[in-house]
Amino acid sequence: MKLSKNISESLELKFSKLARSMDKKNQIPYSLGLGEPNYFTPNFIIDEAYSAMKKGYTKYSSPIGDYILRKKISDKLKNINKIKTRPNDILISAGSKMSLYLVLLALIQPKDHVIYITPCYTSYLPQILLSESEVEVTAFKLDKAFEIDYSKLKREIKKNTKAILINFPHNPTGQILKKNDLFELEKILKVHKKCFLISDEIYMDNIFSKNKHLSPGSIQSISKRVITIGGFSKSFSMTGWRIGYSHANSEINSKMIKIQQHILTNVPLFIQKAAAQALTIKSNHLNKFNNLMNKNHNYAYKILSDNPFFSFNKSYGGFFIFLRIKKKITSDKFCTSLLKKYNVAVTPGKYFGKHFNNYIRISLSQEHQVFKNAIDLINKFAVLKK
Numbered sequence: 001m002k003l004s005k006n007i008s009e010s011l012e013l014k015f016s017k018l019a020r021s022m023d024k025k026n027q028i029p030y031s032l033g034l035g036e037p038n039y040f041t042p043n044f045i046i047d048e049a050y051s052a053m054k055k056g057y058t059k060y061s062s063p064i065g066d067y068i069l070r071k072k073i074s075d076k077l078k079n080i081n082k083i084k085t086r087p088n089d090i091l092i093s094a095g096s097k098m099s100l101y102l103v104l105l106a107l108i109q110p111k112d113h114v115i116y117i118t119p120c121y122t123s124y125l126p127q128i129l130l131s132e133s134e135v136e137v138t139a140f141k142l143d144k145a146f147e148i149d150y151s152k153l154k155r156e157i158k159k160n161t162k163a164i165l166i167n168f169p170h171n172p173t174g175q176i177l178k179k180n181d182l183f184e185l186e187k188i189l190k191v192h193k194k195c196f197l198i199s200d201e202i203y204m205d206n207i208f209s210k211n212k213h214l215s216p217g218s219i220q221s222i223s224k225r226v227i228t229i230g231g232f233s234k235s236f237s238m239t240g241w242r243i244g245y246s247h248a249n250s251e252i253n254s255k256m257i258k259i260q261q262h263i264l265t266n267v268p269l270f271i272q273k274a275a276a277q278a279l280t281i282k283s284n285h286l287n288k289f290n291n292l293m294n295k296n297h298n299y300a301y302k303i304l305s306d307n308p309f310f311s312f313n314k315s316y317g318g319f320f321i322f323l324r325i326k327k328k329i330t331s332d333k334f335c336t337s338l339l340k341k342y343n344v345a346v347t348p349g350k351y352f353g354k355h356f357n358n359y360i361r362i363s364l365s366q367e368h369q370v371f372k373n374a375i376d377l378i379n380k381f382a383v384l385k386k
Helices: 014-024 043-054 067-079 096-107 124-131 150-156 179-191 220-225 250-263 269-278 285-304 331-342 368-385
Strands: 090-093 113-118 136-141 161-167 196-200 226-231 244-247 310-312 320-325 359-363
Touching: 043 269, 067 090, 067 226, 067 244, 067 269, 090 096, 090 250, 096 124, 096 161, 096 196, 096 226, 096 244, 096 250, 113 124, 124 136, 124 161, 136 150, 150 179, 179 220, 196 220, 220 226, 285 310, 285 320, 285 368, 331 359, 331 368
Parallel strands: 113 136, 113 161, 161 196, 196 226
Antiparallel strands: 090 244, 226 244, 310 320, 320 359
């Protein structure tokens, strides 16, 4: 396999090394870098996994995934996301990250062109390049309001554009899709009939504003060319369980199943049984978590939006605030200095794209008092830097 030179192991920045060193020594009391929920996996999910193991669900199973789980995911996509689907359109895999990779492996051919939206999750570009080394890639930048400029996006699409990869609710900006976005995406796919839309919706259950999540797969006219990615990590704090899913048309799904059965075989069945239980039991944990993030977001906006050091675009979903630094200091230097002086960890914007070295990402997934103290220290630090 020929690896692209553009695939790096990680961003070995000064901040990363310092943060890892301090974290090992428990020297970071104010951590706002988390990309996972701040609560443990609910007990009813853990209990179901244990029960399933005792019942003997520890052997091989179908590479497409347990039917009961696929049926529950299908029902969720129909009832909440308004996507017309069947259990056989769902593929269970080892996390939404692997689901995305299987989609890319099944879809992308040599000389194809892929567009992905930036800023973005750090694995998007490596996954595209790992799926096909001879691929043409365009990193499309959101505008200053973190919205898609569709007139510019249309100019980037070519005859060989195979896929557009989007992620809403968005990591790291916290934006969500609006009705006009669905209308514009529908127009694009109607014109470019060989192009697919890959919609990473891992944060679909984490909208903390009064808005609702909208799925492009709900648009009937283009639904066969929309591939939806989801999972359990952000909704049920199952980040370490490694279970996610995809929804795609039968042709793509069959290719993905074929690939998965030769590299993974199946996700452990007891984990699938636990995930099915997560979609069965009614629990208030998600409302509590989303309300916490909303409370944290409102406090951060109250304190930091008045600080001339920053430019603050409100977030509506996901876990994060993406804060622009208006002064001449790189994100790496800002985060390193903040960590050294006040033991507050936030993430450099450079991690999410080369054009975002004047941004920092702040996680809302933290207990409110800890978050409040950290925001106050960030505000104080910025005042000192004026």
